[in-house]
Amino acid sequence: xxxxxxxDMCIEAVNGLLKKTGNDPEDIDLVIVATVTPDHPFPSTxxxxxxxxxxxxxxxxxxxxxxxxxxxxxxxxxxxIETGKYKKVxxxxxxxxxxxxxxxxxxxxxxxGDGAGAALLEPNEEGMGVQDFILRADGxxxxxxxxxxxxxxxxxSIETVEKGMHYVxxxxxxxxxxxxxxxxxxxAEIMEKxxxxxxxxxxxxxxxxxxxxxxxxxxxxxxxKEKVMINIQKYGNTTAGTLPLCLWDYEKQLKxxxxxxxxxxxxxxxxxxxxxxxxxxx
Amino acid sequence: MGKITAAITGIQGYLPEHILSNDDLSKIVIRTxxxxxxELELRREES
Numbered sequence: 001x002x003x004x005x006x007x008d009m010c011i012e013a014v015n016g017l018l019k020k021t022g023n024d025p026e027d028i029d030l031v032i033v034a035t036v037t038p039d040h041p042f043p044s045t046x047x048x049x050x051x052x053x054x055x056x057x058x059x060x061x062x063x064x065x066x067x068x069x070x071x072x073x074x075x076x077x078x079x080x081i082e083t084g085k086y087k088k089v090x091x092x093x094x095x096x097x098x099x100x101x102x103x104x105x106x107x108x109x110x111x112x113g114d115g116a117g118a119a120l121l122e123p124n125e126e127g128m129g130v131q132d133f134i135l136r137a138d139g140x141x142x143x144x145x146x147x148x149x150x151x152x153x154x155x156x157s158i159e160t161v162e163k164g165m166h167y168v169x170x171x172x173x174x175x176x177x178x179x180x181x182x183x184x185x186x187x188a189e190i191m192e193k194x195x196x197x198x199x200x201x202x203x204x205x206x207x208x209x210x211x212x213x214x215x216x217x218x219x220x221x222x223x224x225k226e227k228v229m230i231n232i233q234k235y236g237n238t239t240a241g242t243l244p245l246c247l248w249d250y251e252k253q254l255k256x257x258x259x260x261x262x263x264x265x266x267x268x269x270x271x272x273x274x275x276x277x278x279x280x281x282x
Numbered sequence: 283m284g285k286i287t288a289a290i291t292g293i294q295g296y297l298p299e300h301i302l303s304n305d306d307l308s309k310i311v312i313r314t315x316x317x318x319x320x321e322l323e324l325r326r327e328e329s
């Protein structure tokens with residue numbers, strides 16, 4: 001993305017979502033933005049998006065869980081609906097990874113991309129929607145995948161800029177090792193917890209970081225390739241954007257009642273899975 | 283009344299128009315590699 005910020009991608013996605021679903025912006029109660037590339041440390045990107053799209057009755061916040069951001073935000077947003085507190089919640093996964101990528105670093109610059117996806121959550125009494133989630137975190141993994149500077153540990157300075165500390169730092173082998181085990185494990189765990197066999201799962205919606213991690217997760221779940229959503233070859237790893245962009249890409253193939261397992265692993269470390277029943281036919 | 287669940291009732295994506303192609307990336311990487319080699323050469327000459 002040459003010009004614009006994460007909020008600009010959110011605004012495009014939200015405006016399209018509101019138009020597509022026939023909703024008035026003033027009817028939206030809450031907006032959660034999962035991102036590691038907010039417009040600013042503050043105000044929140046959610047605030048900016050609400051103002052720009054006319055969602056004047058909504059409040060919101062940004063949520064940081066790196067590549068697991070969308071499943072963290074989806075699980076969180078679902079609680080506001082399930083408790084009856086709100087009727088319309090928008091969950092956004094967005095990242096402008098090009099803003100924190102060092103294009104001299106061949107190990108990261110070819111992997112990451114920019115993109116946004118927005119999902120509207122509403123109450124359902126037919127048993128569709130979020131059925132279960134398992135979310136995990138382990139802060140011991142922070143050194144393997146992070147943006148070292150720009151926060152309170154290393155505020156921006158000439159030195160941090162000169163050392164390239166505002167770019168993504170990733171120790172690929174370590175991240176791969178943790179990701180391939182934990183994403184597969186948590187996906188199998190949520191299936192077992194909900195008595196789902198491989199025939200019961202219609203789609204795996206995996207975070208798009210690495211095809212080998214996706215394959216390992218699908219194999220562990222006993223799923224053929226035809227049931228796995230893949231778009232990494234088109235957009236790269238858009239971090240919090242990968243899962244909603246997968247759902248958007250495959251929306252026309254989804255049928256009401258389809259069982260989906262969303263699965264992700266990311267910096268933190270963070271990881272988890274969501275079991276979801278798709279609620280509509282396109 | 284049955285249990286209320288939270289369902290996704292709409293999904294929309296947005297992708298920037300500008301696409302960084304493999305060709306673009308290879309030019310950046312080649313330029314970087316050339317820069318590194320030049321820097322190494324200069325350091326060698328300095329020492």
